Amino acid sequence: MPDPHANIDVLILGGGLAGLSLAIELKRRDSAITITVLERNTHPAPEAAFKVGESTVEIGAHYFSTVLGLREHLDSRQIRKFGFRFFFSDGREDLDATTEVGVRHALPMMSWQLDRGRFENFLGEHAASLGVDFRQGCKVVGVDLAEPGSDGAHQVRHARDGVESVSTARWVVDASGRAALLKRKLGLAKPHPHDANAAWWRVEGRLDPGSWSSDLDWKQRCQPAERWRSTNHLCGPGYWFWMIPLASDVHSLGIVCDARMHPLDTINSHDKAMAWLREHQPRVAQALDAPQHAVRDFRFLRHFSHDCEQVFSAERWAITGEAGLFLDPFYSPGSDFIAISNGYICELIGKDRAGARIGAHAELYQQLLFSFFDNTMTLYQDQYPLFGDALVMPLKVVWDYTYYWSLLAPLYTAGKIADLSLMGRLRKPLERATALNKTMQVLLRGWGEANAAAGYAPPDGRELDQSAIGWFRDLNGALVDSPDDAELSARIRANVERMELLASEMAQQACRQHPALSGMSPVDGTASADATAMLLPPVWYGLEDLPPSGKAASPTPGVALTA
Template identity: 65%
Template structure:
């Protein structure tokens, strides 16, 4: 074994989290020496079999603007036509089901990411920026340094053994979770869900599921296929995500208690499950004969972690935390973790004390994780409720766009004085959501499993003016005073929406509890409601 070299940062894993971190570090400080150790050989297959193709606003902004990859995204990936939800359990008449989605693109972009194509580009970009990218490298040991001492990493390529010293080591190894396992940091989070997913050759177009020209033309352009399409039912959702390489990603995600994994852990079983729960999708796959490219399943995919930032070590991506693919938060949490890690490394390189910041960033990161987890935990039984779930979708988006997304877009994710200044607003936002989620859950429980909202509805988010403006305003550049005022206005809007939802829930079920929500609400102002009656299943 040759004498060990020394680098500033060693990154274990050269997938999405590791390569984007390498780029961010080199862009923040071109003098940093960065080595990435990736066990797979590069280039990867263009349509690499990795979950996490759909981006939402934070992750998309991170890729496009923070890392400067907008040109690649526009030219080589698919501009996403937002999320789309169909309440279609057991039905073939998709054009008569309740559908939530935008009729036109919202102002702030996101993309469907073909992961193999994207990560190959990231590897090339990293190399061009001077990152030492070692593929085919199997990490064998990580000896964390004591005090101010370097860490030591050994790895093999074939029969050869190599080592290096690093001031910082970052685990971006995904579910291999090298450091997490070594340090015993794994933590259950109480969200028991499973997934099975596969890819087929060829694009699946929901517009082919209907002969109704009016239904087809409700989107401009009529490109429902570019959405992340969610086919929803009690205890589950099924995704359809198009990939730029010409394949389509399909996946079942379900509550483990309601839909056991042994009913979908092979492609044949998954197709039988689809024929029962989403027969129109199954029909289209059977008729088209799309070639199966691969298949995978994962049990108990959501997981927590007791610590993510330590003494010159860190975890990012799935090596640390993973929530749930509903609403596609994976790349968001990569963006946030990588931004915190970059800040810590740059502080350390400048000779500044950084551990106090590491502790604060970890507290913030865990709080973002805990608040986001409330959107999923114990909520899967709601997913087939076409009265409550449309309301939940609007609330969940509003929660995301009101606080966390504008903080990231404004480059303030590590702005400690801002958090101190706006702490009451953050606490109010969290409290509103913490009360609203169990209210929605009880509403669904009281509705019962057979509840429907009547004839299928076309619920167009684009037509909600304040909602569309909330999305557009993410890109506004504001000074401190204007930013603070914007956040205050966003939280006020959340309070108004929460009051309206509580009132609607009580109209449906007069005895429903308020789950502590009433104490958080100011008297509702007179005027128009924020959502039209159709969003609540009313005529």
């Protein structure tokens, strides 16, 4: 009989979200490819399995629904997400009297809340139905990579039911999560300075913030009243608290905080976390005291962000998912980076199977992935002190999503994230937008610091409805299109021009409130965009002295917004 452990095309270490989705994507691209997945745990996993990454956003949602073809499961067995929602409610019980940011009406591009246990059970079954050899209860004992420059096979030693075996494969992909088997073996760990911690747990039943008020007007802001389907963020200085509903009638909860402002030892047990909530989010604590919300589990993680020196190799190995890189959960980018990384790995394996040299592509794809990681990290690093600012943080959310929907998301949903020729033609607008974002993150941080020093806070009770901003809704809706290269290029260039207008407008408002901000930009030059009409309604700025008739003031000298 043929040795079932020999001559495998791709051996994937880890059968979680990243590993199983990679196996499915590879099979959808090439049904003849032989794939083995080694997973230490056994299925079925319990529903509401204890994993981070339950909220999807546009890239990850497109990956699961369209690239992997799993839309029917998502619609029938998971919860459609009602966007992100933010409450600036530190120390307050009256959630209905705080500033609320979210949508009244769902945006065009769908996303879902994932019960990870249910989803990974489905992925395992689906992968096996496609012909993937999914070996559960299989512990990786050691990895012996082929000699550099050789065409030999890699060897992986693994044990199952006390019996050790050796598998040989042309490709090895590490999707082992924080076990990081290849990263540890090859010494590729790279520390990251973003110092944030997290504690998270799950409780029985549904938590519905929409039921926490008897105010009829507040309740009717969302029709139907579905605040509970959002990824709800309850924000304060240096932290945010998540509430994510799962389809198995369980709610996922988590505290994420700047290590300097909220040390880990204040939240690293369930009792401590509840005491912390009673101080910072007392309305949540009250809801969790109800007997129907029994605690399922609890975990904490110190300094969760991490980097990696290398993730793709011409020597036919790769690293994907949390085994390589992890950002920050605030905007739920985990499945986005799985989607992008897996796509690049599929491209490399496909080229290798076609007999092409892959060294240059491995290097270029890695440069792109690292640049996406570094640019996205600017949204989080050193920005946690802003999270309690009910003026600046809503503006930052709009800015951050404009940046995401203008560049990375349309490139991915149009299937062009690995198109090196197109990326080369778009190099200048992409670099322009990257520099603009870096400058804006500095300006937003300075604005928040100036507000804190002045004791400024906008009026309470504001509703900031993202779905009412026409261009913002249309920017999201464009992600469901299928543009050709020329249309996509023109769209991205137009998106960058809009970013300049928005940046100019926000900078003008920052300097109207704090004139000292006019000289803080790290980029030389002045704002190139003369905003003649406001892209955001006046209420978003929370300032009473806005220019009349919705017109923005002329750009403030000295505020540099473009490279």
